[in-house]
Amino acid sequence: MGMTKPAWVGVFVLGTIALFAAGLFMIGDRRLLFTGHFEVSTTLAKVTGLEVGTRVRLAGLDAGEVLEIRVPPAPSGRFLVRMRVREDVRPLVRTDSACTIQTDGLVGNAFVQMSPGTDAAPLAGEGDVLHGVDPIELADVLREGRETIQLINRRVVSLTDEVSGTLTSLTRTMDTTREVIATAGRRVDEFGATGHEVLTDVRHTVGDVRVLVERTRAGEGTVGRLLTDTAFYDRLRQVADDAAGTAAALRETSETARTAVNDFTAADGAGARITQTIRNTLASIEEVTNDLAEGTEALKRNFLFRGFFRDRGFFDLDAMSREAYQAGLLERDNRTAVRIWLDAAVLFETDPDGGERLTADGRRRVDQAMAQLVQYPRDSPLVVEGYARAGDADTYVLSSERASAVREYLLRRFRRATTLTDTMPLGSDAVGSPRGDATWEGVALAMFVSNDLFRARR
Amino acid sequence: MTVVVSWLEGVARAARFAGRVLAEAVRPPFEGRETLRHLYELGVRSVPLIAAAGFAVGVVLSMHTRSSMARFGAEALIPAGLAIVLIRETGPLVSGLLLSGRIGAGIGAELGAMKVTEQIDALEAVAVDSFRYLVVTRVVACVIALPLLTTLMNFTGLLGGWVAEALITGMPLGTYFRQAFQPIQFTDLVPATLKTTVFGFIIATVASYLGVHTTRGTEGVGLASTRSVVTSSILLIATNVLLVRLIQFVYP
Numbered sequence: 001m002g003m004t005k006p007a008w009v010g011v012f013v014l015g016t017i018a019l020f021a022a023g024l025f026m027i028g029d030r031r032l033l034f035t036g037h038f039e040v041s042t043t044l045a046k047v048t049g050l051e052v053g054t055r056v057r058l059a060g061l062d063a064g065e066v067l068e069i070r071v072p073p074a075p076s077g078r079f080l081v082r083m084r085v086r087e088d089v090r091p092l093v094r095t096d097s098a099c100t101i102q103t104d105g106l107v108g109n110a111f112v113q114m115s116p117g118t119d120a121a122p123l124a125g126e127g128d129v130l131h132g133v134d135p136i137e138l139a140d141v142l143r144e145g146r147e148t149i150q151l152i153n154r155r156v157v158s159l160t161d162e163v164s165g166t167l168t169s170l171t172r173t174m175d176t177t178r179e180v181i182a183t184a185g186r187r188v189d190e191f192g193a194t195g196h197e198v199l200t201d202v203r204h205t206v207g208d209v210r211v212l213v214e215r216t217r218a219g220e221g222t223v224g225r226l227l228t229d230t231a232f233y234d235r236l237r238q239v240a241d242d243a244a245g246t247a248a249a250l251r252e253t254s255e256t257a258r259t260a261v262n263d264f265t266a267a268d269g270a271g272a273r274i275t276q277t278i279r280n281t282l283a284s285i286e287e288v289t290n291d292l293a294e295g296t297e298a299l300k301r302n303f304l305f306r307g308f309f310r311d312r313g314f315f316d317l318d319a320m321s322r323e324a325y326q327a328g329l330l331e332r333d334n335r336t337a338v339r340i341w342l343d344a345a346v347l348f349e350t351d352p353d354g355g356e357r358l359t360a361d362g363r364r365r366v367d368q369a370m371a372q373l374v375q376y377p378r379d380s381p382l383v384v385e386g387y388a389r390a391g392d393a394d395t396y397v398l399s400s401e402r403a404s405a406v407r408e409y410l411l412r413r414f415r416r417a418t419t420l421t422d423t424m425p426l427g428s429d430a431v432g433s434p435r436g437d438a439t440w441e442g443v444a445l446a447m448f449v450s451n452d453l454f455r456a457r458r
Numbered sequence: 459m460t461v462v463v464s465w466l467e468g469v470a471r472a473a474r475f476a477g478r479v480l481a482e483a484v485r486p487p488f489e490g491r492e493t494l495r496h497l498y499e500l501g502v503r504s505v506p507l508i509a510a511a512g513f514a515v516g517v518v519l520s521m522h523t524r525s526s527m528a529r530f531g532a533e534a535l536i537p538a539g540l541a542i543v544l545i546r547e548t549g550p551l552v553s554g555l556l557l558s559g560r561i562g563a564g565i566g567a568e569l570g571a572m573k574v575t576e577q578i579d580a581l582e583a584v585a586v587d588s589f590r591y592l593v594v595t596r597v598v599a600c601v602i603a604l605p606l607l608t609t610l611m612n613f614t615g616l617l618g619g620w621v622a623e624a625l626i627t628g629m630p631l632g633t634y635f636r637q638a639f640q641p642i643q644f645t646d647l648v649p650a651t652l653k654t655t656v657f658g659f660i661i662a663t664v665a666s667y668l669g670v671h672t673t674r675g676t677e678g679v680g681l682a683s684t685r686s687v688v689t690s691s692i693l694l695i696a697t698n699v700l701l702v703r704l705i706q707f708v709y710p
Binding site (some may be wrong): 005006008009011012013015017018020023024026027028030031053055104110394 | 495497607610640644
């Protein structure tokens, strides 16, 4: 059968129109135009990525689409999202079903996630408004994560304080217990000696009595007759036995107490085990904190989040050379350094073992310096710069130790965030020091604040 | 100055020509047989070209989309991404440009040859309305053929995308098409397909105008053929920009 030209034209026109119609049908089918459906709504504070035609999923099942997004009349209002839902999923849509916005993966399309309601709740009717759960955005998650990490840091610090307090009390209690037991041992020994003396006296008395008895038995005096009754002698014997028994019991008690104390204080005793358990717990806490810190560090270096962290003032001096720091790398993002110089002569005293430690005057001086810096926001980065005299072999080490000592104090006393408080040992190289010869001994507190704020506060 | 004036005169003549085509097209008699013949020549015989090109475009787009999407771990979006690109823009534009080459050159050369061999004058001599018989029928056939061929290109393009996808992931055809049509709305498919009627009108009108105004013998025939391809392609691309803006305005 030969096909004529008009027949081919017919095939061409009908075939392509059929394809077009199939396309229309697929779109219509997806929009539930050819299946039963009903409408429900929900209200949301923000409609991140939502638009008309966005898919609605019910427990992961493709269940409909968004028909309309109605803008609220006032900023305090919520968007009304009208949705068309397949009729066959109606048994799962209850009046207590909730809707939220989710995305497919990291870059996927947004969709409305509808949760099935409970069996007890009635079926949702046509046009019902379901409860809307506002979507959580990445920035919110990061902010909460940061707050959680800060909270954990604070808790760990307070926990460490508590544990070390407990340890101190425990040590003190153990010392007291040891003392009490030693005293008790001495008393028991003394009491044992006294008991022995009593026993000797009794023995002498018994000897005397025996002489008397013998004499009495020999028929000396009238008392002899009275004492021929042996009951009195038996009673005396009983008294002596009781005294000896008491002394032995006391000795045994003393021995038991001594063994208990030895067990408690032995290398593998209960005391050592408790101390070890506390030590292990502290090590675990430290490990978790380190993991968290590493996680945050990794996040900070990730190109996606780097900007986020930089905007919020996170900085990392470990990744910064001394030269870059002195060249003002931290002052680049519209920040100015507010610097307060603190002299080592006031701050530190020399330890018996040759090191330096913060004195009471030094702590007061640091408190005064911080009082000048509290006018700036707490989230401003604070760098403790350490300086030491030139020429010493350990100039750099000393400057580092001084900076670290002051940082430790700041973290403890002012509860500064560890991520925003760091040290920078600068040896003897003190550019801009009050001495005028670019040398300094001690530390400088450098707080990096925004230029606008700096000008405003001046 | 003279060049500009004569060019503007040419534009005015072409516009008048286009207006006459529109007016004549809706007035009977419709020359159905001749229109059907052109529909065969311009439409049916373009099917292999459009089908092959669409298939190849689908395969290539799918492969490119895959490498980009894989970076984000979003391979699941490949069918939908390809469908949006193909249906909204690539399908209509590529079929328009391909047909401006095939049909535009054909009409320009055919009418040009008829003009220089005085066949058009001969038709007029036997009282046949040459404009209606030669030009209007071609334009109508082209206006009908373009949306149909665009639909074919969209379909073969998606088919090519599926073949490329199935070779890698073994995805079934039904799943692929369901995923592809996931984000597509009526407002994506219908206006984009119907705008190709304008492309068809431009291609056939420009080629016919240049064909019936051919001068300088056989050399002029070649010139008319080349100019119809170039002019209709440029006009088509420029018109496409306006049409897309218009569609976005009507269906935001």
